[in-house]
Amino acid sequence: MKDNNKIKDVSMTTLGGVGEIGKNMWVLEIGDEMLIIDSGVKFPENDLLGIDLVIPDFDYVIKNKDKINGIVLTHGHLDHIGALPYLLKEINAPIYGTKLTLGLLEGNLKEHRLLKDTRLKVVNSGKKYQVGSFEVEFIRVNHSIADTCALAIHTPLGPIVYASDFKFDQTPIDGQVADFHKLAELGDSEEGVLALFSDSTNVEREGYTLSEKVVGETVEEIFRGARERIIVATFASNIHRVQQIVDAAFKYNRKIAFTGRSMINNVDIARRLGYLQVPDDMIVDIRDCSDLPDSKVTLLTTGSQGEPYAALTRMARGDHYHINIKKGDTVMISASAIPGNEKFVGQTINKLYRRGANVIYEDVSGVHVSGHASQEELKLMLNLVKPKYFVPVHGEYRHLYKHADLAEKNGIPKDNIYIADVGDKINFSEDKVSKAEKIQSGDVLIDGLGIGDVGNIVLRDRKLLSEDGIIIVVVTIDKHGNILVGPDIITRGFVYIRESEELIESATKRVERALKDCEENNVTEWSVLKDTIRKSLNNYIYQKIKRNPMILPVIMEV
Amino acid sequence: MKDNNKIKDVSMTTLGGVGEIGKNMWVLEIGDEMLIIDSGVKFPENDLLGIDLVIPDFDYVIKNKDKINGIVLTHGHLDHIGALPYLLKEINAPIYGTKLTLGLLEGNLKEHRLLKDTRLKVVNSGKKYQVGSFEVEFIRVNHSIADTCALAIHTPLGPIVYASDFKFDQTPIDGQVADFHKLAELGDSEEGVLALFSDSTNVEREGYTLSEKVVGETVEEIFRGARERIIVATFASNIHRVQQIVDAAFKYNRKIAFTGRSMINNVDIARRLGYLQVPDDMIVDIRDCSDLPDSKVTLLTTGSQGEPYAALTRMARGDHYHINIKKGDTVMISASAIPGNEKFVGQTINKLYRRGANVIYEDVSGVHVSGHASQEELKLMLNLVKPKYFVPVHGEYRHLYKHADLAEKNGIPKDNIYIADVGDKINFSEDKVSKAEKIQSGDVLIDGLGIGDVGNIVLRDRKLLSEDGIIIVVVTIDKHGNILVGPDIITRGFVYIRESEELIESATKRVERALKDCEENNVTEWSVLKDTIRKSLNNYIYQKIKRNPMILPVIMEV
Incomplete structure (x- = not known):
């Protein structure tokens, strides 16, 4: 396999997603060819006053735009695809992703009037694709959005496995367990896996992350017990969660109304592409809910993070156009607060209680499960893939540090582990992993239509x-x-x-x-x-x- | 006891501390006489831009200043005593509290140049005091600050028990368990307790809050294992926590340096008043730490909440005058993040890791325990005191709601439970509890020296x-x-x-x-x-x- 006479340089460069949560983006280089992996946004911290979004500094890829063979996407979350509308203003390359991932991206590109000029290539997990001179395999994993893949990209030194974000759900909603066989096959091959890039979000959690199915049981219990309206807030992109709520509503003979822009959009896309099954006659317009008996109403809404203008937050504040919270309503917040949002979520809960609702949230077990792997799953990934080198990704510094520690305890030599900073170009050779250079990188701030004009x-x-x-x-x-x-x-x-x-x-x-x-x-x-x-x-x-x-x-x- | 011919009105009015965390303040009225219970500050939410502090609107007590017999304090936390410097500019009344509570208040008053004109009356727990026409008993309870009391205040309708904040620690550091006997005696008396006001902070937690002693075990383990410097951040007012760290340092033959203004002040006051034992020759100045071998150094610092200018935050950022974090340092954050501070604490931890420290924090069990009662303790309080009426205090709305629910399940009739809003004047009579009126109340914002000039x-x-x-x-x-x-x-x-x-x-x-x-x-x-x-x-x-x-x-x- 390896042609030792003319081995090409293999490097991975991070434009974001390490030492931070968000704006995930990597560039794989083999010789003079480049492949972009994901291109996400980061949501601004409190101190970035007035800033709407943060995207990676694209300087490096713009300078090298002629080398870019394509863009491959792991899944449809905004921290992995949200910067593409900005990137596509600068470079032109075909984009590869699964059906749902590209479906969600399409909506995003449409808003930026970029859809027409973009080449979207739908892939299937379990298959191998030629992206320019790169051979890329899409490997099914589980996550809080359907159709998520890990990637195996072949290099002269062996495949690189990029697994961010993932969990191993042994009883997933769609019945599609992760492709353990493919991961094992890569690990077992004679060539061996060159490097594993793996999700560090939940490295502080022991054991296994619970199956999405656990939430279904809690949801059913709530539906069984509720006599009046049921209002559920969750992440709009968590299609499997939405499906479980729809299923419970169906079972208990309730209609369902969707509210909140991203909820309506995502449900629409997911139904159209076959990822979500909702009988047409179950769906009612939110304006017509009041015509139904309360015992027949389910509302599925945005606002699980207490975002000031989301539908649930409006209901809690009493300024939603169509829904007034009243005594007897059951409100389920099927999400955990993203760090920094705890206060907003708490305020929403207080206001809902004040209006007389019965609120079920985080502290009740089974109301939400994470989409990220816990320690035992991270170890399983390491043991399946058996990489030579290891790079923890998708986490703040302490997560990367602890994931590196976990990998070392799992048998990866310390020298073969690389904790990256944004801007690091990491060189892989047969005998070592090292920093090749530091490229220009950082946060570009988006405020209104301005890109980078706020500093x-x-x-x-x-x-x-x-x-x-x-x-x-x-x-x-x-x-x-x-x-x-x-x-x-x-x-x-x-x-x-x-x-x-x-x-x-x-x-x-x-x-x-x-x-x-x-x-x-x-x-x-x-x-x-x-x-x-x-x-x-x-x-x-x-x-x-x-x-x-x-x-x-x-x-x-x- | 009860003189039915000329029974006087008994009411409690809240100026703060219900439906919010902070600015605890109540006014007890019997006929024409008034007693103030606590007067605390609230720390501003993110949306109060530029605001330093929030205090209660004192309008009601200023209007009635001639009726005020005195001010009684439960403990020395700022959310119970921090507004006194502002209150004392408006009214003049003797202040009753335990030695440590008044010791901490003194420091606060000194900064406002108010000490000279203030009448401070030191009380002992287990004793009864005559505060004007009010008979007040100070009852020992446990909390995250030493010398905390619940109050029993006698009224013509029976005693009111005010228990905010508290926990029941069966193995407290100072050996002083809560005065269960007194609480039981009140509950058993023929007259019966009129009303219980009880701490709702941890009503969402099942079981018992762990004993402070648990932290001591973790601390000792850390000291036993550490070879180089140990840096501990905790709340400066948690004297028992400080004592446990001092004890561990003593046992492992380390010196100790204190850093951060409030840490230095509180340690000074607590030592002077006999609440904290630190041998003189154990203490070193922080500037001299570098003269000692790292294995002999313990640092006790502020900054457990990631406050931007606190000592630990400076160390993490690399701009502390005397201490540079280095590889080998063990940093223990012995506190949990107060809601809203999670991000700041997280950032501090990341920076400490980047500098090479080994950081031990919240997720490790026993690094911190709460100072507030969990469900079983709240039930025990209810069962000991057996009140006729119940008012949950010290919590956001959802906490009050759940505490009311818990009391109802514990046998208090629903009609005898009152969930208060700030400004409610609650009337107690022999057959019911009800709202008498709504007084002027709310948040007064402190910005710099301005009181209420920001709206x-x-x-x-x-x-x-x-x-x-x-x-x-x-x-x-x-x-x-x-x-x-x-x-x-x-x-x-x-x-x-x-x-x-x-x-x-x-x-x-x-x-x-x-x-x-x-x-x-x-x-x-x-x-x-x-x-x-x-x-x-x-x-x-x-x-x-x-x-x-x-x-x-x-x-x-x-």
Whole structure:
């Protein structure tokens, strides 16, 4: 197999997804050929004020766009496909993924008016595809979205197995267990697996992740017990979860209404592609729910993360167009709070209780199961694939660290394990794994239609503005530097003017005096005047009420 | 006991602490006499931009200040005593609390220069005190701070038992188990307990909360295994936790350094008052740690919540003055993340790992135990006290709801349970509990030295500013409304100017054209000009980049 005379360089470069949760993207290179694996978004942390999305810095792939043979996708979650609309504005390459993955991507591309020019290639798991000069196998695994695959990509040094995200569900809803045989075959082959890239999300959890079927049992119990309306919130992309809720509704002779944009879209796509079975006559429009007896109503909604404008959050707040929560309603939040969302979810639960609903959530076992492998599954993956090298992916630093530790305890030599940082180009050779170089990489911030036009300075200003607001001081001067009008002080986000007239008045006097000093000393440079205004106000305001508003002097010369 | 001829009204009014976590404060009234129970702060939620603290609206007690007999305190946590410096600016009353509670309060009052004029009365648990016309018993319970008491306050209708916060620790560090006998005696008395107010924080947890001693075992194991420095972060007020770490350090022949302002203060107060035993020669200054072998060093630090400026967070970030985290360090975070802080704690852990530390945190059992009672303890409290009426306190709505449910299952009739909202004045009579009235109440926001000068308008502006920044448009006109200078556009927190010159230029042209239209139509009213500027920009900016910055027109007339 291996042609030792002219072995080509094999490298994997990460543009995101390590040391962070989100924006998963890797580039495989063999010699001069490139293959992109996934291209996801990251949701902004709290300190990224006003930012809508974060995508990878595409510099490296743009520079090398002629080398790109194609893009292969593991599954349809936004942290793996959400950056493609931005990437496809820069490069043009065929995209390979399973039917549901591409179905979801299509919806995304349509919104960006990019669908027409994109070459989408549907693949089947269990099959091998030629993507330019790359041979890629799509291997069925389980996850919280249907049609998820691990990848085996063949290189002159043996196949690389990329398994992010996955779990092993022994009793999956669609009956499709992971392709253990293929993974075992790769591990057993004479050539051996060169490297395994594996999901680290749940490395801190012992044992096995529960089967999706467990949720079905809880759902059924809830449906059996409920006498009035049942409202279930879950991730719109978790088609198997949706199916289980539909099945329970069917069994207990209830109709079902879908609400929330992404829920309606995903259900539509999944039904169209055959991933979700809902009899037409079961579905009612949310506006018609009130015509049915409460005992016949099921609502499936977005908002499981307490997102401020999602349907369930609106219901909890009492400003949903069609649904008023009332005593007797059973609300099931079939999801766990993503780190950072705990407060929002908690607030939603409190509000639902206040409106009289019976709320069933996380703390009840079986309301939700994770889509990521726990320790025993991670070990099983290692033992099936038996890779020479190991790279933990899809996790914050501590997850990668612990996954590396787990792999070492499972027999991978420490030197054969690589904990990557975003931007690392990792070289694989027959005798070692090492960093080849660091490429330009990082977060590109999306705000509205702007891509990358918000950076540190803008964010720093937003933070300043958010904490103590802004004081604007306007002065009109003549050509000789004499003050004609002002100084006028205008504030926003600083204090209630009504309560602070005195403060503003005395601050204005301060600035007047400081400017008069300048005048008397014949200081007319604008920069000095501005500095004088800034300093005199800064000190005064801080001393008076211990705040640091942004101070913006504006000088107009007539 | 009960004088049926002239029974006085008995009521409890909440100024905070129900339907929220924090700012616990109640007012007991018997006839015309008032007693204040606790007066705490709440830490601001994320949406309270720039706010430092939240305190109760004191309107009700200020209006009735002549009726106030005194203030009684249950324990020294800030959510029970932190608002006193603000309250004491408005009213003057003696304050009763145990030694440690008042010791911690003293520090707080000193910072506000209020200590001199305050009457502090040290009480002992197990004793009865006359506070004006009120008879108050302080009853020992366990909690995550030493010297915590429940209160029994005698009324003509029988005693009210106020138990927030508490747990029952059967093996407490100081050997002082809760005063079960007193609680039982109250429950057994012929008169009977009128009402129980009880801690709802952990009502969602089954079973018993683990004993503080469990943490000691984990701590010892860690000390036994560690070869180099040990750094422990915990809540500074958890003196028993601190004691256990000191004990382990002593046993393994290590010195100890304290870092972080509140840690140093609390250790100092606790040692001085006899609540914490640390041999003098064990303590080293943090600056001298580097002179010791790593195997002799223990550091006890603040920062268990990932607070941006706390000592541990600085170490993780690499900007602590004296301590650089290095390979071999063991860092133990002996606390659980308070809801909302999960992300910050996670970030700190990741950074510590990156610096090579071995981090031990929440997921390891026994690293932390809660200070609040779980279901079995809550039931025990109900069964000991056997109250006629029950009011769940100290919890978000869902906690109060579930605690009410638990009490009902424990035999309290539904009609005898009252779930309170902030501002409810609850009347107790021999045959029912009911709402007497709703008093003025709510959140007063503290920003810097300002008390209540930041309200909804200011917060709304800060939110707007934080999301898309501000565009300021300045125009100078003459007396006839002709434009002399401008329009000039200045932005902050909006976009990188360098990248968006074109946008700003074309926006300026837009405003120019709109103003010219006004000029041609002889429109000179400032309000119309401002509106014109606002609208022309708003639409243009949104259409161009889908953002909604605040737009602030400024007109100067020369």
